[in-house]
Amino acid sequence: MPSTAELTMMPLSASQIEDLKLASSKMSGANRRSFQAAITLKYCQGNARQAERVLGWNRDTVELGLHEQHTGITCLGAQAVCCGNGRWEEKHPVVAEALWALAESHCQQQPTDGGGSLAPAPRAGFLRGSLTVAQYDGRGSQPQRLPPAPGSQSQAPKKLPETDAIFANLAEKDGKPLTGVTGAEEGSILRLSMDCKATVKSGDDSRGGQTRGNTQAADHDMGCQEKYVPLGILEEDRGQLHLTFGHSFKTSDFIVDSLQDWWQALPAEQQAEISHLQLKVDNGPESSGVRTQFLKRMVAFADDTGKTIQLLYYPPYHSKYNPIERCWGILEQHWNGTLLVDTETMLEWAKSMTWKGIRPIVKLSRKVYEKGISLSKKAMQEIEARLERNPLLPKWDILIRPV
Numbered sequence: 001m002p003s004t005a006e007l008t009m010m011p012l013s014a015s016q017i018e019d020l021k022l023a024s025s026k027m028s029g030a031n032r033r034s035f036q037a038a039i040t041l042k043y044c045q046g047n048a049r050q051a052e053r054v055l056g057w058n059r060d061t062v063e064l065g066l067h068e069q070h071t072g073i074t075c076l077g078a079q080a081v082c083c084g085n086g087r088w089e090e091k092h093p094v095v096a097e098a099l100w101a102l103a104e105s106h107c108q109q110q111p112t113d114g115g116g117s118l119a120p121a122p123r124a125g126f127l128r129g130s131l132t133v134a135q136y137d138g139r140g141s142q143p144q145r146l147p148p149a150p151g152s153q154s155q156a157p158k159k160l161p162e163t164d165a166i167f168a169n170l171a172e173k174d175g176k177p178l179t180g181v182t183g184a185e186e187g188s189i190l191r192l193s194m195d196c197k198a199t200v201k202s203g204d205d206s207r208g209g210q211t212r213g214n215t216q217a218a219d220h221d222m223g224c225q226e227k228y229v230p231l232g233i234l235e236e237d238r239g240q241l242h243l244t245f246g247h248s249f250k251t252s253d254f255i256v257d258s259l260q261d262w263w264q265a266l267p268a269e270q271q272a273e274i275s276h277l278q279l280k281v282d283n284g285p286e287s288s289g290v291r292t293q294f295l296k297r298m299v300a301f302a303d304d305t306g307k308t309i310q311l312l313y314y315p316p317y318h319s320k321y322n323p324i325e326r327c328w329g330i331l332e333q334h335w336n337g338t339l340l341v342d343t344e345t346m347l348e349w350a351k352s353m354t355w356k357g358i359r360p361i362v363k364l365s366r367k368v369y370e371k372g373i374s375l376s377k378k379a380m381q382e383i384e385a386r387l388e389r390n391p392l393l394p395k396w397d398i399l400i401r402p403v
Helices: 005-008 014-025 029-043 049-056 059-071 079-084 091-106 125-127 163-173 254-263 268-273 294-307 324-335 341-352 379-386
Strands: 073-078 133-136 188-196 201-202 226-235 240-246 274-281 308-313 361-365 388-390 398-401
Touching: 014 029, 014 049, 029 049, 029 059, 049 059, 059 073, 125 324, 163 308, 163 324, 188 254, 226 254, 226 324, 226 341, 240 254, 240 341, 254 294, 254 361, 268 274, 268 388, 294 308, 294 379, 324 341, 341 361
Parallel strands: 188 274, 240 361, 274 308
Antiparallel strands: 073 133, 188 226, 201 226, 226 240, 308 398, 388 398
16 A cells, blocks of 8 residues: 555656656756755655655765755755865855854964964865865845864864964064173173973884884884973074983973073083173973972073073963974974984984074983972072062063073
């Protein structure tokens, strides 16, 4: 006995059914779904299951076509987006703008542009990477934005109220002589950029099991042989990069010890020409403007060298603007795909990279450092008395004069 759906279906002859199948097969993508949806509404009472049974069309495709007709939003698959002669951003400008607006809501603000623009991003690459986008076809009021991924932030990362002031201060004082410092006018300012990179592993799985060439890597982590913390000191004006690979923890003592080693390696003539050191530092937990052990060591460093030290910090979420960060990107590209099977291999690869045509000076440190060292409030009072903090940016601009 025929079903209720079959009784309500408008009669189609076998010839008509074949003609509809043939017409549908000549179409593709959104055009095919639109055609199938229209036929389903006309002959099958909008029943996708019946269209599948009678016309042999995929039920999911028909349901998607019906949904597109109902909402006025056409879904573009990856093939429709990427194939063809023209750029899809040009063929679908409204879709591109909708996706770009979505990307901007997740981007980090470019602080050097007065707070109004966003950091550059691979616009076309981001858009082409979307598998499904919503297209505005003129029947609605506005293109729909794709919802944010579960657990993701719908807004840009936090921006401190002082962010713009911090970058303005950096721009104002970068490479400028200090006022009230004896010999600052005659001597030279040495600009340094300093920061640590993420821990580097050595062993058969040191690069996540992915290598280039014929080297076979382990397909999962069996336990790396050793771990190292890279610290970089970049002499901005000379372009000379100094790398120290520490075999212990990333601590304030490790950072300042590496800075002292760098200073001691400088020729005496160059040390004598320097009036003061200007350090651009990331606001990480080991070297921030409130880290007691770091500040204690920096005061001692100023006294040992006899040079005035100026610490200029970058705000949270903006450490990528620190010049040393670009060096880490070059290093990662340089040894990407290389199996760092042991310490010697890691060091040799680091030595063979170049920054502005200059090879870095690479050193290995096996000194063991203790974590969690901090000063008491009483001891910190003595150190704080030596710190000349910027009254407007006390945690982001600190001057230390030697005694």
